[in-house]
Amino acid sequence: MAEPIKVVVTGAAGQIAYSLLYQIASGAVFGPNQPVYLHLLDIAPMMGVLEGVVMELADCALPLLAGVLPTAKPEEAFKDVVAAFLVGAMPRKEGMERKDLLAANVRIFKEQGQALDKVARKDVKVLVVGNPANTNALICSKYAPSIPKENFTAMTRLDQNRAQSQLAAKIGVPVQNVKNVIIWGNHSSTQFPDASNAVVTVGGAQKPVPAAINDDAYLKSTFVTTVQKRGAAVIAARKMSSALSAAKAASDHMRDWFLGSGDRWVSMGVVSDGSYGTPRDVVFSFPVTTANGKWKIVQGLTITDFARQMLDATGKELAEEKQEALDVCKD
Numbered sequence: 001m002a003e004p005i006k007v008v009v010t011g012a013a014g015q016i017a018y019s020l021l022y023q024i025a026s027g028a029v030f031g032p033n034q035p036v037y038l039h040l041l042d043i044a045p046m047m048g049v050l051e052g053v054v055m056e057l058a059d060c061a062l063p064l065l066a067g068v069l070p071t072a073k074p075e076e077a078f079k080d081v082v083a084a085f086l087v088g089a090m091p092r093k094e095g096m097e098r099k100d101l102l103a104a105n106v107r108i109f110k111e112q113g114q115a116l117d118k119v120a121r122k123d124v125k126v127l128v129v130g131n132p133a134n135t136n137a138l139i140c141s142k143y144a145p146s147i148p149k150e151n152f153t154a155m156t157r158l159d160q161n162r163a164q165s166q167l168a169a170k171i172g173v174p175v176q177n178v179k180n181v182i183i184w185g186n187h188s189s190t191q192f193p194d195a196s197n198a199v200v201t202v203g204g205a206q207k208p209v210p211a212a213i214n215d216d217a218y219l220k221s222t223f224v225t226t227v228q229k230r231g232a233a234v235i236a237a238r239k240m241s242s243a244l245s246a247a248k249a250a251s252d253h254m255r256d257w258f259l260g261s262g263d264r265w266v267s268m269g270v271v272s273d274g275s276y277g278t279p280r281d282v283v284f285s286f287p288v289t290t291a292n293g294k295w296k297i298v299q300g301l302t303i304t305d306f307a308r309q310m311l312d313a314t315g316k317e318l319a320e321e322k323q324e325a326l327d328v329c330k331d
């Protein structure tokens, strides 16, 4: 058995963490032969609740769980971790956009960036889940200048999973038969879920998804808006934001980053290098492949006029969010 690795989850007493911790501790993220030592960060008033979570983790009797450190101190939580799930932040309520959380949440990511910079390993892989995830990830990276910016990512995997699931249902195939759907841009209602390069296996043969669906209007309208608004639909139904599916997506994102994406593209928010004419230095979701612990943007895709408009709109929103976040972080 390998030596245990240290992994931190912030917001560890919250909803998403309640599903996520089990997945990490049971081997679904780092593999069935990799023990984990979990660092659990939450704020001081939540330490009582967190104690209950620690009890439950013990009661799961998981062979891969090598130890647990509950704490309210970021510098203790981030020490020596190889992976950081930054979940802890306020969730939105019905009627809000995710960027309405910016003023409340972005300071958390400034402070945690500073703590990561001080105590984390320089090869730590950071996944920001807390909303607005893209801009929080950018700020976290800015305040951790000693860690390469490639190590900071934001979660758009839930949007990808939603998109894949919608397409599979529409075509009538199991969800794993659909691959290479892309989420471009912001994890917000301006994101662009793009099925134009997706492929599906039907009856043993691979086909482009647009040909299998044969309904361009659906792919440009209903499909796009359903995925863009899925988070709001869950909030309207549950009166709380997605947690089970968010935890699953966070597991998928980190697993693929560590263990590789194989022959599939996955969508991740990464610091933009300007690929596809997007604004540089915002955290933009691109199609990537991952191998040996590194991600690489899929290049050479055709951008139609429709896609160009969608990419520009979501890029503009990210540039605006960035400015607002930098202003908030000044004081």
Ligand SMILES: NC(=O)C1=CN([C@@H]2O[C@H](COP(=O)(O)OP(=O)(O)OC[C@H]3O[C@@H](n4cnc5c(N)ncnc54)[C@H](O)[C@@H]3O)[C@@H](O)[C@H]2O)C=CC1
Residues within 6 Å of the ligand: 010, 011, 012, 013, 014, 015, 016, 017, 041, 042, 043, 046, 087, 088, 089, 090, 091, 092, 108, 128, 129, 130, 131, 132, 133, 155, 156, 158, 159, 187, 241, 242, 243, 246
């Ligand atoms: N990127 C994505 O696809 C998704 C993102 N989210 C976002 O994830 C975040 C967490 O959602 P939930 O777990 O449902 O919320 P929650 O309210 O159930 O839990 C959040 C936890 O974070 C803790 N927290 C607050 N400030 C903290 C700090 N400075 N350090 C450490 N912990 C802190 C809270 O005390 C609480 O225990 C929200 O911002 C939500 O909008 C949710 C779903 C999907």
Ligand SMILES: O=C([O-])CC(=O)C(=O)O
Residues within 6 Å of the ligand: 091, 092, 098, 131, 158, 230, 231, 232, 234, 235, 241, 242, 246
């Ligand atoms: O919609 C929300 O506020 C929570 C979230 O990010 C999602 O479910 O995608």
